[in-house]
Amino acid sequence: EFEMVIFGVNANKILNxxxxxxxxxxxxxxxxxxxxxxxxxxxxxxxTKITNKYQFYEKIxxxxxxxxxxxxxxxxxxxxxxxxxxxxxxxxxLTVQVEVGPHELVVVCGYGxxxxxxxxxxxxxxxxxxxxxxxxxxxxxxxxxxxxxxxxLGNNIIPGDPNLIPNSNGKLFYRFLERNKNISLINSKSIxxxxxxxxxxTELL
Numbered sequence: 601e602f603e604m605v606i607f608g609v610n611a612n613k614i615l616n617x618x619x620x621x622x623x624x625x626x627x628x629x630x631x632x633x634x635x636x637x638x639x640x641x642x643x644x645x646x647x648t649k650i651t652n653k654y655q656f657y658e659k660i661x662x663x664x665x666x667x668x669x670x671x672x673x674x675x676x677x678x679x680x681x682x683x684x685x686x687x688x689x690x691x692x693x694l695t696v697q698v699e700v701g702p703h704e705l706v707v708v709c710g711y712g713x714x715x716x717x718x719x720x721x722x723x724x725x726x727x728x729x730x731x732x733x734x735x736x737x738x739x740x741x742x743x744x745x746x747x748x749x750x751x752x753l754g755n756n757i758i759p760g761d762p763n764l765i766p767n768s769n770g771k772l773f774y775r776f777l778e779r780n781k782n783i784s785l786i787n788s789k790s791i792x793x794x795x796x797x798x799x800x801x802t803e804l805l
Contacts, residue, residue, distance in 0.1 A: 604630075604631040604632070604700065605628060605629070605630040605631055605632075606630060606631060606632045606633070606634075606707070606744055606746070607628075607630050607632075607633050607634075607746075608633065608634035608635070608636070608709065608746035608747070609633075609634075609635055609636070610635075610636045610637050610711075610748045611635050611636070611637055611638060611639075612637050612639070613637065613638075613639040614635055614637075614638045614639070614640065614646055614672075615639075615640060615645065615646070615649070618646070618649045618650070619649075621650075622649060622650050622651060625650060625651055625654075626651050629653075629676075630676075631675070631676050631679060631700075632673065632674065632675050632676070632679075632698065632707055632744075633654075633673075633674050634671075634672065634673050634674075634707070634709040634746040635670075635671065635672040635674075635709070636670075636671060636692075636709065636710070636711040636747065636748045637668065637669060637670060637711060637748070638658070638660070638669075638670030638671065638672050639667065639668060639669070639670050640658075640660060640670055641660075642660070643658045643660060644656075644658075646658070646672055647674075650674070653676055653677055654674040654675060654676060654677060655674065655675045655676075655677050655681055656672060656673075656674050657672070657673045657674070657675075657681075657683045657694060657696050658670070658671065658672045658673075658694075659671040659672075659686050659687075659692070659693075659694045661692075662689055669692055669711060671686075671692060671693070671694045671709045671710070671711060672694075672709070673694055673696045673707055673709045675696065675698050675707075679698050679699060679700060680698070680699040681696055681697065681698045681699070682696065682697050683695075683696055684696060684697050684706070687710075687724075687725075687728050690721060690724055691724050691725050691728045692710060692711040692712075692713075692725070693708060693709070693710040693711075693725070693728045693729070693747075694708070694709045694710075695707070695708050695732060696709075697741075700742075703741075703742055704739075704741045704742065705741065705742045705743070705744065706732065706735075706736045706741050706742065706743045706744070707744050707746070708729065708732050708743070708744070708745045708746070708747070709746055709747065710725070710728075710729065710745065710746075710747035710748075710749070711747065711748050711750075712725055712747065712748065712749035712750040712751060712769055713725055713750065713769070714750055715750060715767050715768060715769060719768070722768065722769060722772055723772070726772050726773075726775075726776050729745060729776065730776065730779070730780075732745070733780050733783065737782070745783075749769060749773055750769050751766070751767065751769035751770040751772070751773040752765070752766050752767040752769070752770040753766055753770045753773055753774060753788075754766045754770060757774065757777075757785070757788055758785075758787060758788045759788070
């Protein structure tokens with residue numbers, strides 16, 4: 601048995617909060633961390649401002665990268681790692697393989713399409729994840745998917761979810777879970793707890 605800390609966050613423009621983020625990294629020393637919505641203009645901007653203990657793998661949007669999107673997987677340099685693939689221009693996903701002692705761990709970082717995106721784009725996102733699950737299972741590797749799926753699953757799946765009814769992304773997510781019974785959704789478990797720290801309220805005028 602072994603323990604390691606893996607965490608992920610939607611940063612919504614990481615460079616605006618890079619100092620506090622770096623302090624948190626130095627304090628917690630995670631083995632791996634994932635970031636969605638880095639919103640950087642070029643690859644390499646994050647790692648110059650973070651403690652030099654990590655190997656960085658990044659993906660930015662081809663068009664207007666500083667305006668949205670962007671992914672990062674960072675792995676402690678003591679753990680051998682390699683970029684396996686990314687989702688190309690259409691799918692915001694990044695896949696890295698990490699050696700953890702005798703084990704091989706596949707880490708996927710993803711940012712799901714917005715709710716108003718076309719159904720084909722949404723399906724391509726979930727198909728990418730499906731292929732990662734299939735390949736990890738076939739090769740008997742551990743798999744962690746850390747993502748902002750832009751999905752509402754509803755409180756039937758996630759107890760206490762303020763979004764009572766799934767959105768279209770949530771329905772695709774549910775079907776993904778139904779097809780992959782060996783996947784454990786961590787934030788649906790009793791070990792996961794917390795409070796809403798930021799909430800958007802829309803008023804109709």
